[in-house]
Amino acid sequence: MAAAIRLSRRNLGRTATNPSVGTIIVRDDGSGPMIVGTGVTAVGGRPHAETEALAEAGPLARGATAYVTLEPCAHHGRTPPCANALVSAGIQRVVGAASDPDPRVSGKGYAILRAAGVEVVERVLAKGAAEQMAGYLIRSLRKRPEVILKLALSADGMIGRKGAGQVSITGDAARREVHLIRAEADAVLIGIGTALEDDPALTVRLPGLEGRSPARIVLDRHIRLPETAKLVSEADRIPLYIAACADADQQRRAALERRGVRFIGTETVDGRIALPEMMEDLAALGMASVLVEGGAEVARAFLEEGLVDRIILFTGPEAIGEGGIMSPIDADSVPPGFRKLRETRFGEDRAVEWIRDLV
Numbered sequence: 001m002a003a004a005i006r007l008s009r010r011n012l013g014r015t016a017t018n019p020s021v022g023t024i025i026v027r028d029d030g031s032g033p034m035i036v037g038t039g040v041t042a043v044g045g046r047p048h049a050e051t052e053a054l055a056e057a058g059p060l061a062r063g064a065t066a067y068v069t070l071e072p073c074a075h076h077g078r079t080p081p082c083a084n085a086l087v088s089a090g091i092q093r094v095v096g097a098a099s100d101p102d103p104r105v106s107g108k109g110y111a112i113l114r115a116a117g118v119e120v121v122e123r124v125l126a127k128g129a130a131e132q133m134a135g136y137l138i139r140s141l142r143k144r145p146e147v148i149l150k151l152a153l154s155a156d157g158m159i160g161r162k163g164a165g166q167v168s169i170t171g172d173a174a175r176r177e178v179h180l181i182r183a184e185a186d187a188v189l190i191g192i193g194t195a196l197e198d199d200p201a202l203t204v205r206l207p208g209l210e211g212r213s214p215a216r217i218v219l220d221r222h223i224r225l226p227e228t229a230k231l232v233s234e235a236d237r238i239p240l241y242i243a244a245c246a247d248a249d250q251q252r253r254a255a256l257e258r259r260g261v262r263f264i265g266t267e268t269v270d271g272r273i274a275l276p277e278m279m280e281d282l283a284a285l286g287m288a289s290v291l292v293e294g295g296a297e298v299a300r301a302f303l304e305e306g307l308v309d310r311i312i313l314f315t316g317p318e319a320i321g322e323g324g325i326m327s328p329i330d331a332d333s334v335p336p337g338f339r340k341l342r343e344t345r346f347g348e349d350r351a352v353e354w355i356r357d358l359v
Ligand code: AOF
Pocket: 018, 019, 020, 021, 022, 040, 041, 045, 046, 047, 048, 049, 050, 070, 071, 072, 073, 076, 077, 078, 082, 083, 100, 102, 105
């Protein structure tokens, strides 16, 4: 199952609104277990992982065990339910990890299997699978995308320097890791302050992962993003959404729309964008995970609203000192309810990740 969970990561960020599921089919003819088929939910969400793995296994699926990171589906989509496909292929035993909250599936997938005489084992490494498909689960259960908050901190806890534009805090290996995290998200979100200060592109620029850039979202109540911004220059290729108020300048809006920029209407509360409502709108657009990349004010707002599900803090070796912008959070102030998931080194930098368990 651990291998199936790792496999499921392959298409994270490319299967919305479906989760990226992994399936491994194993048979044992007496000389030890042998993998005869593997599958991941395809880009775009179909075919499902089981279909792919069964196709690879062919007749070798008969009598084999299928490891699935999510309960096999029980509904008719473009193809018959995966639960039925597993039965027809002669799978003898199904080992499942996460349960599926989708009402069309929940409990029914396993029931189809059991009714056909297939042995079913549930909730094996369920927590690990849920971590991997947190976006799908949170969108299904809470009607909003998963929020991953990522910040890069200097040795003295700063995230940048006022008026200095993009300050590099971490090195190249950490930068590549951030691009990988972007590739696995459905959208990257920043505030207009960061957009104006840094002029970032927020794309994935990793060899082999070009074309995996998620949508970009800018919180920009009064539409201050200039048409010359890097974000706008690629809006025809990679979706760019601006969350703006209804009373923002309509001419600026029209000009940006002509460049391919899309708008999300938002309400404000005390002069700030109403985040919970906006998150519902993003879920309705099909987004299951949003990576919040800056700046301090935006990060603080998401934390205060209790909207953060995962926190990733990168720390570089150097101090920023005078004129630094204090991070709204550090390793010692992670809110209660979060559990430390992992700690990784990237050259001289360190990344620590915390997650809030769903159940
Ligand atoms: C599986 N295997 O690999 C995935 C599943 O829109 P559809 O018809 O593709 O169905 C989407 C639902 O299928 C989704 O809500 C979830 O319940 C399930 N996803 N199921 O058996 C898979 N990705």
